[in-house]
Amino acid sequence: MSAETTMMGIFLLLACTLIVLLLSSKINLPTIIGFFVTGIIIGPSGLNLFNYEQVSLVAEFGLILLMFTIGLEISLKKLLEMKKLVLIGGGLQIILTTLFVWVVLSAFGIPSNTAFLLGLMVSASSTAIVLNIYQNNGQIDTRHGKLLLAILISQDIAVIPIMLMLPMIAGTGAGVMASLFTLGTNMIALLVVMLVALVVVPKILEVVVSRRNRELFIISVMTICIGIAWVLSLADVSMSLGAFLAGVAIAGSEYNHEVIGIIMPIRDMMTGIFFISVGMMLSVAVMMENIVLILILVGLLILAKTVIATAAGWIAGATAGTAIIGGLSLAHIGEFSFVLGSSGLSLGILTDGIYQIFLAVAIISMTIAPFAVNAAPKISQRIVHAATHGKGGASISFSTESPASKLEEEGGPVIVVGFGPAGRYVVRALKHVGREYIILEMNHETVAEERRNGEHILYGDASLEPVLQHAGIRHTRTLVITISDSSAAESIALMARRLNPWTTIITRARYTTESSTLFKLGVDEVIADEREAGLAMARRVFANENVPAQDLEQYVLDVRGEMFAEREKVLIQKVIDSKVQKISSSLAPSSKSEFVHIAVSPDSEAAGKALADLHLRKRFHVSVVSLHHASGEVILTPDGTKVLMPEDMLVLSGKHEDLERVKEVFGDGVHVDDEILKRE
Numbered sequence: 001m002s003a004e005t006t007m008m009g010i011f012l013l014l015a016c017t018l019i020v021l022l023l024s025s026k027i028n029l030p031t032i033i034g035f036f037v038t039g040i041i042i043g044p045s046g047l048n049l050f051n052y053e054q055v056s057l058v059a060e061f062g063l064i065l066l067m068f069t070i071g072l073e074i075s076l077k078k079l080l081e082m083k084k085l086v087l088i089g090g091g092l093q094i095i096l097t098t099l100f101v102w103v104v105l106s107a108f109g110i111p112s113n114t115a116f117l118l119g120l121m122v123s124a125s126s127t128a129i130v131l132n133i134y135q136n137n138g139q140i141d142t143r144h145g146k147l148l149l150a151i152l153i154s155q156d157i158a159v160i161p162i163m164l165m166l167p168m169i170a171g172t173g174a175g176v177m178a179s180l181f182t183l184g185t186n187m188i189a190l191l192v193v194m195l196v197a198l199v200v201v202p203k204i205l206e207v208v209v210s211r212r213n214r215e216l217f218i219i220s221v222m223t224i225c226i227g228i229a230w231v232l233s234l235a236d237v238s239m240s241l242g243a244f245l246a247g248v249a250i251a252g253s254e255y256n257h258e259v260i261g262i263i264m265p266i267r268d269m270m271t272g273i274f275f276i277s278v279g280m281m282l283s284v285a286v287m288m289e290n291i292v293l294i295l296i297l298v299g300l301l302i303l304a305k306t307v308i309a310t311a312a313g314w315i316a317g318a319t320a321g322t323a324i325i326g327g328l329s330l331a332h333i334g335e336f337s338f339v340l341g342s343s344g345l346s347l348g349i350l351t352d353g354i355y356q357i358f359l360a361v362a363i364i365s366m367t368i369a370p371f372a373v374n375a376a377p378k379i380s381q382r383i384v385h386a387a388t389h390g391k392g393g394a395s396i397s398f399s400t401e402s403p404a405s406k407l408e409e410e411g412g413p414v415i416v417v418g419f420g421p422a423g424r425y426v427v428r429a430l431k432h433v434g435r436e437y438i439i440l441e442m443n444h445e446t447v448a449e450e451r452r453n454g455e456h457i458l459y460g461d462a463s464l465e466p467v468l469q470h471a472g473i474r475h476t477r478t479l480v481i482t483i484s485d486s487s488a489a490e491s492i493a494l495m496a497r498r499l500n501p502w503t504t505i506i507t508r509a510r511y512t513t514e515s516s517t518l519f520k521l522g523v524d525e526v527i528a529d530e531r532e533a534g535l536a537m538a539r540r541v542f543a544n545e546n547v548p549a550q551d552l553e554q555y556v557l558d559v560r561g562e563m564f565a566e567r568e569k570v571l572i573q574k575v576i577d578s579k580v581q582k583i584s585s586s587l588a589p590s591s592k593s594e595f596v597h598i599a600v601s602p603d604s605e606a607a608g609k610a611l612a613d614l615h616l617r618k619r620f621h622v623s624v625v626s627l628h629h630a631s632g633e634v635i636l637t638p639d640g641t642k643v644l645m646p647e648d649m650l651v652l653s654g655k656h657e658d659l660e661r662v663k664e665v666f667g668d669g670v671h672v673d674d675e676i677l678k679r680e
Contacts, residue, residue: 012049016042017276030370032129035272036363039279050280059277062270064243066335068225069267070127071247072256074153076198082150089147089316090154093330096308097123113169114354117344120162121358122301124334126366127152128271133373135469144325144377147318151309151330156244159336161187163241163343170347189235190245197228197249205255209444209459221259224250240339254447254459261464278338278363286353287360294360301365302372305331321384328376332369333362412475413438417462417492418483419446419455422508426480427455438471463491465499473499477639481507484529486514490521497522502623504639595625595651596659601667602646612640620662622654 017038024034042049079086101119106112130148134140140149164186201224208220228249229242250256287294310327314320341358344350350358413436416426423439430437439457441447447459460467462481473479479496481489489507496505506525507518515526538555541547600606606614616622627638628649635642644650650666652659 009050009054013042013055013273013276016049017272030129030367031272032275032370033367035275036279036282036367039276040282040284042276043280043282045280045282045284055273055277055280058270059274060239062267062272062274063240063335063339064225064229065263065267066128066271066274067240067244067339068247069260069263070156071244071249072251072260073127073131073149074156074248075251075256077252078149079153082146082153085147085150085313085316085318086154086157089312089318089326090151090158092312092315093151093309094120094123094155094158096312097305100304100308110354113171114349114351117166117169117340117349118354118358121337121340121344122305122333124155124159124336124340125152125305125330125332126334126369127156128335129332129366129369130329130373133370143318144322144329147313147316147322147326148329150316151313151326155334156336159241159340160190160245162340163238164190166340166343166347166349170344170349186235186237190232190237193228193232194245194249197246198252201246201249202253202255205250205253206444209255212442212444217258218262221250221263238339238343257466257470258460258464260466261461264464264466274335278359282359282363283356286356290357290360294357294364297357297361298364298368301333301361302331302368320387321380324380324383325376328379329373331372332365337362412436412472412477413456414478414480415440415462415468415471415473415476417479417481419443419450419457420482420484422484423480423482426482440467440471463488463495465495468492468496468499473503476500476503479503479505481505484508484510486510486517490517493518493521493523594656594659595653598650598652598663598666600644600646600648600650604667605665606644606667607646608643610641610643611638614644614665616652616662616665620654620665621658622652622662625651625653627651 017035020038020041021031021034024031024037040046044051098116098119101122102112102115105115105118110118130152131140134145134148139145161183164183168180168183204224205217205220208217225243225246228246229239232242232245233239250259306327308327309330310323313323313326318326337358341350341355345352345355414430415438416423416430417440419427419439419441423441427437427439437456439450439455440460440462441450441457442459442461444459447457450457458467458471460470462468462471473496481492483489486509489509493505493507496503501522504525505523506527507523509515509518509526509528510530512528512530515528518526542551542555611624611627616624624638627635627642627644628651629635630645630647630649652662654662
């Protein structure tokens with residue numbers, strides 16, 4: 001194949017994917033559906049632009065990276081913390097699901113070994129789908145999030161012995177005892193490789209990180225991933241499983257979130273191609289011939305996995321509501337099932353016809369999965385509510401607060417980016433007032449030294465999503481960026497604002513001219529070295545010249561006023577440029593949100609009260625974007641301690657109906673709509 005033909009093929013593949021994903025995003029369909037549909041359209045069942053062999057190599061690499069990042073989520077520390085849920089909840093879910101499928105299929109005449117392998121394949125759920133949704137929603141640390149994580153970890157780990165058992169299931173061994181001996185030998189060899197990797201890999205990364213060379217770090221990570229996968233493949237362990245174990249080896253180090261952040265972009269693209277390749281393998285003709293059977297199997301799969309996973313979670317100690325959420329969220333097929341399926345197909349355990357039926361069931365169930373995961377909490381709440389009220393029992397309360405409302409009332413540790421002189425002063429001040437904090441630092445020596453001193457400090461690039469997620473960006477009230485690199489500060493601010501529209505971002509800048517750019521990216525306060533140095537010098541000059549203190553304070557207020565005016569100008573410009581709706585979509589969770597200005601009436605409920613006492617987000621689901629005091633002071637994203645006085649003006653964001661309801665709190669406050677904002 002010529003280079004021109006190859007490039008044309010890559011272009012067509014990406015162009016088709018782009019078109020389908022644009023259409024799916026327009027109607028709010030999950031990305032994975034777009035990948036499956038793309039594969040069906042361009043594959044043998046559609047336009048026949050490609051066959052599976054043409055994209056199999058890229059798809060295999062995508063699967064390797066996907067399994068590698070899944071392994072990065074599984075550390076020994078996490079396993080020990082959730083050992084009961086992993087062993088009991090996860091173990092029961094796998095065993096019961098496998099036995100159920102095995103018994104049912106065997107009763108319908110499916111060969112015993114085929115039914116058993118299909119049971120193992122059905123027992124797996126998609127770690128990629130579930131974790132992605134929960135991480136994006138900030139729910140990974142909830143009770144049901146921990147239950148799901150424990151069962152998914154259990155499923156992923158179970159694949160290791162299952163892969164080694166496949167020759168025995170296929171009946172290709174030299175006998176039961178010989179097969180068991182081979183299985184035991186392979187498990188021991190695998191365990192030795194893992195123990196060596198767990199000890200050696202973190203030390204290698206420690207040496208690499210000390211060189212402070214990003215390119216060296218990336219190459220080292222990919223070498224470790226591919227190297228361990230290749231070594232294990234020599235022992236007949238699949239490359240994807242080897243990559244998964246390589247991820248587990250790195251997960252125990254402090255660099256796992258940095259690794260995830262670095263490889264995430266290429267992983268997402270390659271994983272997309274893997275799911276496209278799965279869609280290409282599906283025969284639409286076979287699916288349509290057996291559509292009734294396939295839909296029945298999908299219904300049975302969802303029902304059976306929901307019941308079994310719910311029971312397993314409940315037996316493991318989860319509450320009824322939490323267990324139901326777990327059951328609904330796991331009622332689909334996972335990516336590891338395709339690894340088992342392709343191996344089973346090559347070993348003759350599965351026939352092509354059975355595998356085609358399985359592919360159709362898997363794709364449909366994974367298409368439904370994102371909707372089921374998102375709807376699970378509400379469905380669970382209704383089921384438990386109906387059960388308890390139907391029996392006259394006490395009602396069970398569910399926490400339905402958004403991350404934003406939780407942040408308003410609780411808040412997490414202050415995140416301090418950088419531990420140079422500026423960062424140290426900030427941390428020192430936080431210690432003085434007893435505030436919790438967490439430090440993100442890129443200097444490996446500093447991290448190691450300060451950790452020995454007892455500091456709560458993590459290594460990582462704060463511009464990477466997994467690093468900020470690990471630091472708790474979704475729950476912090478305040479992010480302080482103390483580094484002097486303006487481009488790095490911009491990247492961090494942009495990522496932080498995307499992950500948490502509610503947090504207050506305070507950043508340092510070397511020059512005052514950098515302020516407007518940072519304000520546009522969502523920064524709330526910019527501390528410019530030039531301005532602060534000038535103010536400090538002015539204080540000394542005024543003191544030396546015996547200038548009255550009130551003149552100094554007035555001068556400082558004037559300078560601060562210029563900064564507030566600049567920030568307000570940027571905000572208004574953003575409103576004008578994006579016609580309110582665009583900016584509200586980046587600052588509020590609903591894409592249908594809008595902005596209003598509401599004045600505080602003297603006789604209203606709000607007059608004289610602190611924002612926290614009004615509970616605006618909890619009662620009305622609206623957010624305070626800025627507070628304009630009658631004195632002229634402007635505060636963006638004010639905290640709950642700010643007291644509202646008569647004639648103060650608030651900029652609120654939320655849905656139209658919620659903004660209408662919130663007016664009662666402010667009396668006859670003036671409502672300024674989009675047209676008035678335009679005239680400003």
